[in-house]
Amino acid sequence: MSLDKLKSTNNLDKLLNAVKEDNKDPSEKKSYVDERLWKPELDTSGNGYAVLRFLPAIEGEDLPWVKLFSHAFQGPTGQWFIENSRTTLGRGPDGKDPVSEYNSSLWNSGVETDKEIARKQKRKLSYYSNIYVVSDSKNPHNEGKVFLFRYGKKIFDKLMAAMQPEFEDESPINPFDFWKGANFKLKIRKVDGYWNYDKSEFEAPSAILDDDSAIERIWKEQYPLADFTAPSNFKSYDELKTRLDAVLSGKQVVSNQTVEDEPIASPKVDTKPVEGKQGEEEDTMDYFNKLANA
Numbered sequence: 460m461s462l463d464k465l466k467s468t469n470n471l472d473k474l475l476n477a478v479k480e481d482n483k484d485p486s487e488k489k490s491y492v493d494e495r496l497w498k499p500e501l502d503t504s505g506n507g508y509a510v511l512r513f514l515p516a517i518e519g520e521d522l523p524w525v526k527l528f529s530h531a532f533q534g535p536t537g538q539w540f541i542e543n544s545r546t547t548l549g550r551g552p553d554g555k556d557p558v559s560e561y562n563s564s565l566w567n568s569g570v571e572t573d574k575e576i577a578r579k580q581k582r583k584l585s586y587y588s589n590i591y592v593v594s595d596s597k598n599p600h601n602e603g604k605v606f607l608f609r610y611g612k613k614i615f616d617k618l619m620a621a622m623q624p625e626f627e628d629e630s631p632i633n634p635f636d637f638w639k640g641a642n643f644k645l646k647i648r649k650v651d652g653y654w655n656y657d658k659s660e661f662e663a664p665s666a667i668l669d670d671d672s673a674i675e676r677i678w679k680e681q682y683p684l685a686d687f688t689a690p691s692n693f694k695s696y697d698e699l700k701t702r703l704d705a706v707l708s709g710k711q712v713v714s715n716q717t718v719e720d721e722p723i724a725s726p727k728v729d730t731k732p733v734e735g736k737q738g739e740e741e742d743t744m745d746y747f748n749k750l751a752n753a
Contacts, residue, residue, distance in 0.1 A: 494680055497590060497606030499647055500597040507647035507654075510594035511608065512667050513618065515635045517589070517681045523635040524588045524615070530558045532580045540702060543693050544582045553690065557700040558582070586615050589681040591667060593642050603713040607679040611663035613656050614711075617643075621661050636676050638666045 501507040515524045526546040545556040562580055565573040590608040595601045621641070623636050634640050642665070646658035668674050686692065694702075 485603065493607075495607045497601060497608050499590060499596075499645060501647060501649070505649035507645070509592065509645045510662075511643045511645055512593055512633045513592040513608075513643060514589040514591055514605070514677065515637060515680055517678070518681060520685055524586050524618075525687045527585045527687050528582045530580065530582055534706035534709075536706075538709065542699055542702065545696065545699070546582060546695050547688055548690065548693065555696055557696060562705065566712070582701040584612060585609050586611070587684055587687055587690050590683070591677055605677055605682075606673065606684050608675045609616070613661070614645075617659055617661075619658065632661070632664050634661065636679070637666050640667065641665065642667075653689075659671075663724065714726065 497511075499507040499509055499585045501674040514523060525595065528547045529542065530544050531539070533539050540558070542558075544558065546554050546559055548554045558580060559582065562577040568574075586609070586614050588608050588610070590606055592601045592604055592606060616687045621632050624631055632639065632641055634643065639660040641663060644660050644662060646656065646660075648658065667673075667677070
């Protein structure tokens, strides 16, 4: 930068505005939104509908999906623990995770209230895939674009059912194939307060588009999935342990000094199991939607 340019950019108002923004109440600050992620939107009756196409793995990656475990729960003082779980990295030393270890100790105590806390704090499973939005009536500007899609086990089971049908009159399809795959009609209903995907289904197999050059454009616009499970995407065991201790005790370590946090809410144990109706695990997409609106 030249000295003349420095003179023209030395703006006092800009500095003061930056300080003002930094001093805002955290609840007023804008949260980070990943523009790569597509999310369904419900109508006023609580239903959602869109037509998606799951896309194949990009060059250099083997699978068209990636699995990511995470923890998201509120401690007894009201602080939140929201972090990726190192158990995503496997069962070896890299996969050691302080929350999973803590939950195991709670479960093995034999005390029912401890087990209920462990259920509340159990890890959540998310899948990520590249998708092409065929139809999105709530947000038509998304149509014809490539996004990342985060979904849970229930939708993943729909994908597996398409690849491994149960009945002999059904032919297996590869939902991730550009030419022999099928569009996925995502249908969301609110059932007992939870998002339900039972009505979702695949259309008959067909090419995603008739033009191979347009298909190649889609392929080149896809996002890498390996980034989600790269070790750099996870905090170290010690960092997670420090954060967990702060969430559980209400204490934070700042510059080697322990600072007491004033409790945000009175200590409370949610004795309601995290399993949904009929013992099914709460769907990941529904879970994080509730968390965002909490």
